[in-house]
Amino acid sequence: MNDDALRGEFARDFKRLMDAINAGSFSEQTPLMRRLESHLGGTPSTMPIVMAEFEAYDHPNVQVALESLFASGSGRTADLVGIAVQNKRWGAMTFSDLLAATGPWGRLQEGPVDYVDFKLEGDRELACVQYGLFIVTQGSSRFAVYVGGPPQQQMGPGVKLRVEVVAPDRDTGVKFLREFKAAMREHNVYRGKVISMAPGQYGVQSLIKFHTLPSVPRDDIVLPPGALERIERHAVEFSRHSAELVKSGRSMHRGILMYGPPGTGKTLTVMYLATQMRGRTVILTSGQGMGWIGAIGPLARDLAPSTVVVEDVDLIAQERGLPGQQL
Numbered sequence: 001m002n003d004d005a006l007r008g009e010f011a012r013d014f015k016r017l018m019d020a021i022n023a024g025s026f027s028e029q030t031p032l033m034r035r036l037e038s039h040l041g042g043t044p045s046t047m048p049i050v051m052a053e054f055e056a057y058d059h060p061n062v063q064v065a066l067e068s069l070f071a072s073g074s075g076r077t078a079d080l081v082g083i084a085v086q087n088k089r090w091g092a093m094t095f096s097d098l099l100a101a102t103g104p105w106g107r108l109q110e111g112p113v114d115y116v117d118f119k120l121e122g123d124r125e126l127a128c129v130q131y132g133l134f135i136v137t138q139g140s141s142r143f144a145v146y147v148g149g150p151p152q153q154q155m156g157p158g159v160k161l162r163v164e165v166v167a168p169d170r171d172t173g174v175k176f177l178r179e180f181k182a183a184m185r186e187h188n189v190y191r192g193k194v195i196s197m198a199p200g201q202y203g204v205q206s207l208i209k210f211h212t213l214p215s216v217p218r219d220d221i222v223l224p225p226g227a228l229e230r231i232e233r234h235a236v237e238f239s240r241h242s243a244e245l246v247k248s249g250r251s252m253h254r255g256i257l258m259y260g261p262p263g264t265g266k267t268l269t270v271m272y273l274a275t276q277m278r279g280r281t282v283i284l285t286s287g288q289g290m291g292w293i294g295a296i297g298p299l300a301r302d303l304a305p306s307t308v309v310v311e312d313v314d315l316i317a318q319e320r321g322l323p324g325q326q327l
Contacts, residue, residue, distance in 0.1 A: 032081065032110040033099075039135055039142050044166055045099040050173030052181070053160040055295065056150045057207040060118045061190075062161060063128040065183035066147070069176075070134065078134040078145075084111025095146040095164040121193055121210040143167035143176065191303050194274060196284035197296060211284065216272040223265055231256060231269065232276075235307075239277040242305060252305070270309055281306040 029037070036044050054062060070078040083098060098108045114131040134145040146164040163180065165173035194211040221228055234254055238245065242252055258266045274282045281303035285296060300306045 030109045032083075033108050036108070036135070036144060039137075040144065040166070040168055041142065042168055044144075045096075047166050047168055048170040048173065049095055049164050049166045050170060050177055051094070051162055051164040052177050053162055054184075056161060058184070059116070059128045059130075059150070059161055060120065060126050061184045061188050062147065062163060063118075063126060064187040064189060065180055066129070066134070066145075068183045068187055069180060070136070076136055076138045078136045080113055080129070081133050081135065082111045082113035083131055083133055084109045093148060094162070095148070095166060098146075099166075119210075120189055121212075126189070141167070141172055143172050145176070185302065188303065190299075191281055192279055194282040194284070197299075213271045213274050213282075215275050216268055218272065221265055221269055221272055223269070228269070231258075231273070235273050236276045239280065239305065267311070274307070274309075277305075277307065279305065283308045284311070285309070286311045 033044070040047060068074070070076055085093065085098065113129060115127045116130045118126045118128055120126055129147045130149070132147050134147075136143050136145060144166050146162075146166070148162045148164070150161050163177070165176050167173045167176075190208065194213050196209050196211060197207060218228075234256055238252065238254055246252060258269065260266060274280075281300070283296060283300055283303070283306060285308065296308060300308050
């Protein structure tokens with residue numbers, strides 16, 4: 001057979017392949033799709049899917065919530081399986097995409113479970129499911145929970161993590177997500193810790209860091225007479241009597257502005273206050289990071305009682321005309 005004949009045969013075979021793909025000839029169910037259909041008692045691709053999105057830094061909270069809800073004694077059993085699909089670490093795939101018989105990512109097939117390690121306080125690390133499907137049984141209810149993303153570790157704070165629930169009825173998914181969000185709040189890994197948000201960095205791991213502040217004795221702080229007492233009254237005393245103040249209708253929103261040249265005790269005072277207000281979450285940021293206020297505000301509310309420390313607050317309003325500043 002000459003070269004022209006070989007090229008012609010290849011072209012015909014390739015056309016038949018493409019025609020078969022376009023016609024849906026590859027719609028035969030995979031073992032994972034058959035298992036899911038048997039578990040749910042129907043066709044998964046036509047069932048309602050309820051989805052919730054979370055910030056990338058909430059990935060550890062998603063993991064601890066799943067572990068809590070699927071723990072022994074929870075009344076649920078969950079079998080975790082992986083999903084095989086090309087470029088899944090780079091694509092924002094929904095579970096509907098994966099359930100489609102054809103499409104840019106092909107069919108739903110079982111593969112390895114993808115994990116990503118998150119550094120917590122101290123030397124602790126938490127392995128979080130990055131891509132996986134939990135096949136769940138709860139009494140007579142049958143549903144599946146898909147964890148997808150964030151797509152990659154270098155896409156910044158705008159990247160979202162998705163948790164999707166597919167079930168024969170929508171109410172099952174809504175109820176599970178409600179319990180799931182409550183478990184995230186209850187087991188939040190950042191609550192009561194000293195953490196910082198790192199503006200300008202794009203690795204998910206760099207968005208929030210844990211810190212250990214040294215214990216600062218009160219006698220080590222040298223301020224003008226009466227200054228420390230006023231600071232303690234507005235911070236420590238309000239924190240100490242927070243329950244009574246809230247009960248009486250008083251707002252707990254307090255702000256203290258400390259100013260002066262370097263070396264006058266501002267940072268030392270903050271570290272002292274943090275050790276005195278035990279049980280509070282301390283969120284550290286800087287004036288340059290106030291562009292993140294949209295994320296810091298909800299985070300502080302979720303982790304309440306909390307204290308937000310803004311260092312170099314003068315950097316919020318830099319002088320006009322500096323490089324990169326708009327006139």
